[in-house]
Amino acid sequence: DPAILWFRQDLRLADNPALVAAIAAGPVLPVYILDDDAAGPWAPGGAGRWWLHHSLASLGDALKATGAPLTLLRGRAETLIPALAQSVGATQVHAGRLVEPFARERDHRIAEALGAVGATLTLHTSSLIAEPHRIRSGAGTPFAVYTPFSRAIFALGEPDAPLPAPKRIAGVPPAPDSLTLDALDLLPSRDWADAFPELWTPGEDGAAARIKRFTPKALRSYGDDRNAPGIAGTSGLSPHLHWGEVSPRQVWHAAREAGAEGQDTFLKEILWREFSYHLLWHRPELPETPLRKEFERFPWKRDAKLLRAWQRGQTGYPIVDAGMRQLWTHGWMHNRVRMITASFLIKHLLQPWQDGAAWFWDTLVDADLASNSASWQWVAGSGSDAAPYFRVFNPILQGEKFDGAGAYVRRYVPELAALPDKLIQRPWEAPPELRATVDYPAPIIAHDEGRARALAAFASLKG
Numbered sequence: 001d002p003a004i005l006w007f008r009q010d011l012r013l014a015d016n017p018a019l020v021a022a023i024a025a026g027p028v029l030p031v032y033i034l035d036d037d038a039a040g041p042w043a044p045g046g047a048g049r050w051w052l053h054h055s056l057a058s059l060g061d062a063l064k065a066t067g068a069p070l071t072l073l074r075g076r077a078e079t080l081i082p083a084l085a086q087s088v089g090a091t092q093v094h095a096g097r098l099v100e101p102f103a104r105e106r107d108h109r110i111a112e113a114l115g116a117v118g119a120t121l122t123l124h125t126s127s128l129i130a131e132p133h134r135i136r137s138g139a140g141t142p143f144a145v146y147t148p149f150s151r152a153i154f155a156l157g158e159p160d161a162p163l164p165a166p167k168r169i170a171g172v173p174p175a176p177d178s179l180t181l182d183a184l185d186l187l188p189s190r191d192w193a194d195a196f197p198e199l200w201t202p203g204e205d206g207a208a209a210r211i212k213r214f215t216p217k218a219l220r221s222y223g224d225d226r227n228a229p230g231i232a233g234t235s236g237l238s239p240h241l242h243w244g245e246v247s248p249r250q251v252w253h254a255a256r257e258a259g260a261e262g263q264d265t266f267l268k269e270i271l272w273r274e275f276s277y278h279l280l281w282h283r284p285e286l287p288e289t290p291l292r293k294e295f296e297r298f299p300w301k302r303d304a305k306l307l308r309a310w311q312r313g314q315t316g317y318p319i320v321d322a323g324m325r326q327l328w329t330h331g332w333m334h335n336r337v338r339m340i341t342a343s344f345l346i347k348h349l350l351q352p353w354q355d356g357a358a359w360f361w362d363t364l365v366d367a368d369l370a371s372n373s374a375s376w377q378w379v380a381g382s383g384s385d386a387a388p389y390f391r392v393f394n395p396i397l398q399g400e401k402f403d404g405a406g407a408y409v410r411r412y413v414p415e416l417a418a419l420p421d422k423l424i425q426r427p428w429e430a431p432p433e434l435r436a437t438v439d440y441p442a443p444i445i446a447h448d449e450g451r452a453r454a455l456a457a458f459a460s461l462k463g
């Protein structure tokens with residue numbers, strides 16, 4: 001019988017256990033379903049959809065070359081997968097396991113519906129090194145703190161070697177109602193994403209090229225360079241990992257093979273991703289509700305104007321504005337600057353972290369429900385292993401420490417480019433005649449005032 005390979009967030013041929021299992025079962029029908037209904041608010045945002053379009057194009061080409069063309073469908077997977085199984089006579093459906101709460105619930109229902117037509121759904125470990133339901137602390141409970149979690153993963157030993165990509169796959173013709181990629185209508189209607197290709201090549205080949213570029217040279221300096229947004233000191237693998245164009249196991253082994261000094265620091269970052277998924281699995285409320293109950297009473301001051309100034313990169317703090325404009329221009333933001341911009345929105349502007357997370361969701365090519373939600377809660381102080389609330393990043397000092405020469409600010413806030421280095425993170429201190437030549441807003445709130453207000457708001461939670 002033919003077997004269905006249902007691609008979700010594992011858009012690759014190499015190291016894909018679901019693909020290997022489908023091949024072993026019979027001729028393969030690969031399918032991708034755009035199921036926005038099931039995802040609800042967590043359907044891919046604008047930048048994610050841009051990525052998905054190009055990644056599916058790349059996957060479609062690769063599959064065609066192996067002999068098993070990709071079927072593209074749009075609608076409720078809950079109905080479409082059982083119907084497809086029946087129409088092609090498949091008794092097995094294979095897929096990579098997902099952690100997103102809506103996807104887990106959907107998979108339960110699909111497994112039942114398949115059972116009713118004599119077929120099975122098998123989920124494979126595909127996008128994580130350690131499945132969240134398999135790993136437990138010594139006390140037998142899920143982990144709530146990163147460091148013991150990461151130690152437990154390292155203690156598992158090296159992950160298995162990645163599986164090779166099949167060259168030929170016995171396929172079946174695509175389903176008769178298969179759509180063209182354009183019919184999925186994933187690309188933005190305006191020119192917003194035009195600069196994305198300067199930075200990104202979605203797809204399995206693009207991911208492989210990134211790994212090759214990053215290791216081993218960059219890995220050696222990763223420990224030093226990863227905090228400087230002005231240089232390309234990090235791997236840029238996050239969107240490739242999110243869409244599963246490369247598996248964490250492949251990344252892990254590539255880092256090991258590079259044999260460079262930075263590898264453990266780097267692998268620990270890969271484990272932050274794993275930890276976020278662990279949290280999402282065990283605390284499915286993570287994307288919406290603060291994990292620390294007292295934060296439900298946080299006195300947010302929701303203000304559409306402040307939120308918009310932040311989104312547009314018009315806060316008057318150069319490092320914050322550079323970050324927000326990088327996000328808009330290239331669909332991605334450096335990790336250090338994600339922390340600074342998120343802290344600024346939450347603490348200086350007292351806007352709910354959920355509003356910031358929603359903007360990131362729409363504009364990041366690596367928007368990921370686990371990592372995005374866990375990181376926003378971490379910055380807000382409401383997460384399970386969060387930064388202490390009294391740590392209010394000073395956007396001026398952060399800018400000076402991590403972008404002292406202003407390379408990052410000059411790139412994304414070009415109106416400040418002519419300022420000398422010592423003024424680049426504090427343009428309001430420029431002498432009036434110089435200030436007058438620069439069209440850039442004054443700080444939306446003074447740092448000291450913002451900090452005092454944030455501390456007062458957090459103190460009110462204790463009462």
Ligand code: FAD
Pocket residue numbers: 226234235236237238239241242269270271272273274276333334335336338339342360364366367368369371372373375376379
């Ligand atoms: P590298 O430094 O090269 O790290 C390698 C990989 O490790 C990354 O690709 C990523 O998969 C993982 N990783 C690194 N840092 C983290 C982290 N703190 N948490 C989880 N995984 C990590 N990451 C996302 O993938 N999607 C998101 O939606 C997302 N939202 C974020 C929101 C906020 C407010 C913050 C502070 C961080 C967020 N991150 C998110 C984490 C991190 O910023 C990005 O993973 C990282 O910047 C990606 O760049 P890179 O691939 O060059 O990272």
